[in-house]
Amino acid sequence: MQASANADPKGESAPVAGILAEFDGPGALKKAAVQIRDAGFTRWDCYSPFPVHGIDPAMGVRPTILPWIILGMGLTGLTIATALQWWTNGVDYPFLISGKPLFGLPANIPIMFELTILLSAFGAFFGALILNDLPKFYRPIFSSKRFKKVTDNGFFIGIEASDPHYDSKKIQSLFRQMGPLSVEEFHDTDPQGALPKAFFRVGIILFLLGLIPLALALKSRHSTSSSPRWHFWRDMDFQPVAKAQRASAFFPDGRVIRPQVEGTFAREQADDNPHLNQGRVNGKFATTFPMKLSMEMLERGKDRFDTYCAPCHGKDGRGQGLVAKRASTLGEGTWVPPSNLVDPRIEKMPVGEIYQAIRYGVRNMPKYGPQIKVEDRWAIVAYIRALQRSQNGTIKDVPEADRGKLK
Amino acid sequence: MSNELSSVDFLADDPTQRAPLVSPDLEFKDVTETVCGVAEKPRPPKAWYVAFGISLALTGMLFSMIAYLVITGVGVWGNNSPAFWGFPIVNFVFWVGIGHAGTLISAILFLFRQKWRTSINRFAEAMTIFAVVCAGLFPGIHVGRIWFAYWLFPIPNQMEMWPNFRSPLLWDVFAVGTYATVSLLFWYFGMIPDLASLRDRAKGKIAKLLYGIFSLGWSGSARHWHRYERAYLILAALATPLVLSVHSVVSFDFAVAQLPGWHSTILPPYFVAGAIFSGFAMVVTLMLPARLLFGLEKIVTMRHIENMNKVILATGMMVGYAYAMEFFIAWYSGSPSERFVFINRAFGNYAWAYWIMVSCNVFIPQLFWFKKLRRNPWVIMFVVLFVNVGMWFERFVIAVTSLTRDFTPASWGYFSPTWIDIGMLVGSFGLFFTLFLLFLRFLPIVAISEVKGVMPQAHGHQDGGHGEVKEAAEAGASTNS
Structure with missing residues (x-):
């Protein structure tokens, strides 16, 4: 995490990862972005506390393919819902209800609709995260103390050292011409990433433990046993059913077979x-x-x-x-x-x-x-x-x- | 804070200019400070502790009662022939309805570019999630043997059976499940940048770690914002039909049945209007004290509250229209059973419930026609509390009056709840408020980055299109548009 990165004693001695310049507000940021874009840099980015209107054309960011991913997921959801309902209720376990068709469109629309929306939403959420390379807890830019302002009121441009046009002195003087609030180099203080190691260890152990029940289920599917099936819920195995000639704990006279109710007669008695x-x-x-x-x-x-x-x-x-x-x-x-x-x-x-x-x-x-x-x-x-x-x-x-x- | 507030008249109605969405003297920094400050205070206000203590006690009561129910069986409820749908279903529909305001504010108002929503959407979304949690609880325990609740889902099993996909009850499982999932994603997705704000300001080790994990390493990159905004827009577009579908599907539980009073095509729109109505009432109920308690008056202004009151007035009228139209349809249908059921609703043995419903939902909100009244906190609180009560009774009236007066007079009856029924209803409020108070304490309760985006400063140095920017050769020069 960026906090631990800041506490790193290595600090300034770590390798330079790029140059960071802070600007005064969204307007200045956009103007600077245009210049950086025109200077031909490729591995750079603007950072702001909210999406700045008009920054995409200023930076030359092309529209994302995300909508197509979402469309694909939505169609997948529709297909799954249609196939699921058709196969389960129409083919595998035919459900006859008042002689209605086994697969008719109207009654199946609600679930088609819901699954289309559900998978589209997964597409939007996970698609945006994956395209944005998130979660990623450590980025070299986090090692700048000033950069903490980015989620408050800071507007930054960062150019990475891996950019083919990278030249620290030239970039610094280019930035200085734009009237920034500050220009500084940022360092890659923690190339290993930020999440504590314990997380991965615990994660691996939990993952392996999680496999045990699955493995047991798989084993029992492919082996035979003479003992009866294991019941998790035994409530239907023990039913308080009265058996003929047994004592009843329920009726005060202890008889399971009930005598004829007074004032009634059986049908055959009216013979x-x-x-x-x-x-x-x-x-x-x-x-x-x-x-x-x-x-x-x-x-x-x-x-x-x-x-x-x-x-x-x-x-x-x-x-x-x-x-x-x-x-x-x-x-x-x-x-x-x-x-x-x-x-x-x-x-x-x-x-x-x-x-x-x-x-x-x-x-x-x-x-x-x-x-x-x-x-x-x-x-x-x-x-x-x-x-x-x-x-x-x-x-x-x-x-x-x-x-x-x-x- | 309230002293500063009185000096700023951002409620003035000047038709020649657009009213500011938040108090105009705020800077970006103030927004971060105000919202994050709520979660960063070493101790919340005393009122928070009192409210949390009570809510937690009620939650404990709810879960003890659920344990009792599971061990004993559903006989502990008042549900019995002929009213097999008693409090659990009434509570379910009530809470799902409440849960509609959040997504409506987030999604539909977003698509309609109603920017005033930014101050209240986070709050309303959180309320949605917690209301849906309460709603999901009731059908879950209503199935009786809750360890078989997984039978609701199409899971391959040793019985080689599948659920009936043509049943409205299964549609409900999918509709409410999808709604809960999408609302949660939408809420969390919007919160990622704000969690990063909290992360960057956090002092404590645990706070740093947890906010760090949940903000996923958000950096505010413009390339990320680009995809983020696109995803958010599409999520809103997806959630809009979803929010309208959920209560429609819930209404199918009733409308697809053939019982007089249920079997009607008006139910889906009528349920959706009622859901929005009750949801907004609940948002205002929560928002009014919270903004005072946490000093949010500059971000959530009286104008926000007033706008919501207008929505309450409008949807209240729709609900009133639906009540009247139900009578008309019953008469127009020519069916003696339909006519009888509606006359019985208004004048039969449940007339008390019916008139509570009509008074709370139709008569009392009429106070909001008057500007003075819809800006008076006491009047607002009075109205929205009654709307909450009235909307619960609406579901009670629909479910119970029809079930106890069906086609066969021999099976008529009268429903009486047990103390478990009432305890669970009260306890569900405890659960709702417990979750909500935790949210108020630990999460960004206002969408920080969105509020910043609608402030005048965000557009103050606007340069028009990108061609103009290109020509602005002088670095640092700013042109005001």
Whole structure:
């Protein structure tokens, strides 16, 4: 920093870096600038506490390319926004909202606009800093004590020693003709720069430490592990969900399964046809079907049976469905084998009891009431009866007139 | 300072000549001295300590409440069916609105060559940044599980999901994020030369180091100034549409929804006018005591305050027009729900809030029609404080009255805030003032280099074009134009 440069004991003995002249106000500065420009110097500059109006033509400064950089950045922002929205919502993760097009212009304009502005602003800010060679904490000109006035009320012209036309005596006499407030040589007192070394050391250490998490992430992406994924936020892993038959810490009676609220009834409790809906007549299992049997009903029952029942009970009802076979192969300890539906035990059951087993489940078999409609349940019962008759039947079941056909 | 001030009549209104932008007896050196002097005093005024102590305590309260909220959940707020948007969204819109004045003064007035802005733009920009900080806080904590707030951004993730870019809420993320970033760049960029002033005057080791780092080694080179001015102009040109877009996008949060009272095309311009209105009121609220406290009366003159009061009067009228027009549109729409919602706003169970809003925003600013009143510090303070209150209520009325009276009467309700809601609103003011007081203490609170550029001395030795300069052979000769 320039302060430390001033404190440097080397001071005047350091190599000369150029000549600095101070002028009285913006008008004098501009006039002097014209002369320096016309004398053909190239490595020189004017310094002032505010931008002096008209100094650019006086110095011969050409317009900066900054606006083009900003335009480029703005167009980049527009492209990024368009591509980002099109790809994320239209291609990679299609977001269907009320059947609207996946990529339509109007809804995507706000973000296109914002990103265009954002990147343009980055272009203006960082572009101006980079073109101005900032940040640069040390410049030889800072070693002049007088130069501190440049941010207050000082107007300076500095010519660097590296200029091809540099000749200290000639330049000093040229400056003196312009009536400056002062003319002096400035020295390169601190060629190493001004920021304390510790900054760089700390910076490097922090940078290296910052790489560790990235390296760990990269490593885990390219290796396998048998342990479960690491959860930073475990709040969805532990949910206060009530499980059946467990004690509840929430309800005072400790029951998880809540009793029916007083004064209410469930839909099925308002049943005006227990024969049809529950398979019961006068509280006992019904022995008859609540509707007339038909060939259509049997076919419907076969279709439903093959869908819902056959996976365990098998298509012939003997309890040899694919699931049952697989479970007995695996030797699952908790597996209760499905009943053989053509067994005489079930053959003797009233139809109401089979209906109830479908509706409410039995032993390990879950209830199918929610999945199978009332009429379909009866159709399945009818089809089970058909399976039983077809597999356990005797010659007596065949009408006498048709017995001859069997032989 | 105030004694010297009374001898200078730089408020005179002589139409034959342009009024000086700062007190005409100032030299370049005085500007540096006055502004840097604020940050260089070994101790700030006692009032600063009192204000800072209170603000810091309120900030502490705000963050304790946020901690409580994060640990417990959003149930600590009064937000509940049907008003799921309560204080957090109201506060968010309020603070974003406040944040509009800064960029408006810096950018739009810059493009319109309103040079009087130079005395107040730094101040207003700082206010913008801090208001946007307060604004950004509320949606951040409103998401509930704030550790997932990064889901707002399109970051590739293991769920292979992307945010919905067609939602106004996501537009909001981009609009407010861009606005905060660009405002910060604009503010800092303008401050670099002034930080260099502080660097060159600094005595203490830490001050030298920190001002040195943040001024980036600025040297005042004309070649640098050239690019700097170009960049500043373009930043202003970029920030101008941005400032108009931000509150438009915020208004889309409401306008794109189908709720009666929200679903209206008037909302974007109405929100922008309201934002400028509230922002200027907040600038004046802060500027009036600060210029006295830090002796800036010569740089920030009564004329500056008066100009801002005129803007407040004008935008207040626009807001009043929007209030009236909303009623007209509700009637003209022929929709019974729209009509009901607006009649309910003015005469229903939130009529108290509605009439606070109308009184503070439309009736009270009418005092500024009178020159005497808009130059009287007590009257000004009275008006701008009420405008601040009124603009908060405007957002409250919009958000809450519509939510609690939607299409289905079965879901009607009444919103009541909890003490956490109110504490967070008060605490956000603490955060705002804490940041602002730190800015007043440590940073150049007036744009030093810009003020110097508009002083008569900067053009006093004007030589016209560069051809004339070439001919001015005699060194040191000065021609007055």
